[in-house]
Amino acid sequence: MIDREDAARGSNVTISDMLCFALYSASRAAMDVYRPLLDELGLTYPQYLVMMVLWEHETCSVKEIGQILHLDSGTLSPLLKRLEGIGFISRQRRASDERVVDIGLTESGRALQTQASKVPEQISCQYGIEFDEYRELLSRLKKLTNHLSTNS
Template sequence: MTRKPCPGTLVSMSERPTPTLREEDFLRLDGQICFALNSASRAFNGLYRVVLKDLGLTYPQYLVMLVLWEHGTTPVKEIGTHLRLDSGTLSPLIKRLEVAGLVHRERSTEDERSVHVGLTEAGTALRARAVEVPRRIAAATGFELAEIRDLQTRLHRLTAALDAAVPQA
């Protein structure tokens, strides 16, 4: 009942060379490279959820705070460039950070289209408590630093390749 043998009725496969894999296997492989990434990302998210609970931050909010701690007051647009996010995601997120009293927004005087996001005192103070977060995360992975670096490099290459492959982006 469970293992239904795949019916041979597939699309034409007369054209391609297909070195070692057939159509069948491909559908499985696929369910893994993208899926492995997806799973790992969500697993990370779950861990961050626990670790960041004390700080009252979600993971994406934490990312925005990281940008601000590193670069200081930053226009929304630039935060988006750093994080690969658009205003549709950032506007409400930053609004929540504002309600939480961690950041303030101010429209630029030179260019009134732009809004600068800066840290409040509470936001600045939170950094001290956030410093221990990365260590806890890194410890949880159980990975060597070198391996993390390596993984990082590959992922960057992958992201770049994928971005390049998407038309409009």
């Protein structure tokens, strides 16, 4: 743990003491584990996340997907265009409000869910932690994310 006085002075703090670096490193390591599995599905990790949202909700507006995934429209729009281009999603303006674009699954997108359903189990085997540790870590990360999101 970093001593508050050391942190305030900037002394004795190394990169290995930084929580943000540990989170960054863990994120990169997790993406490396996902990559070969998602390559088989023809998806990048961000595309996989969009598909996960749609498999859970069937149809969402672009804004709703962005809120769930914490992505801005500048990042999300190209992802959606690529997913539409490969035939996994469709985009349609909402009849009641043409400013809203709804994203839905195509038959190919629904079919991909069967293949993708194996990914979470394959990944969880690689974490190297027990289920109770997994649940605790997930809970703490959600709490941290929520705290940082509400205070920024």
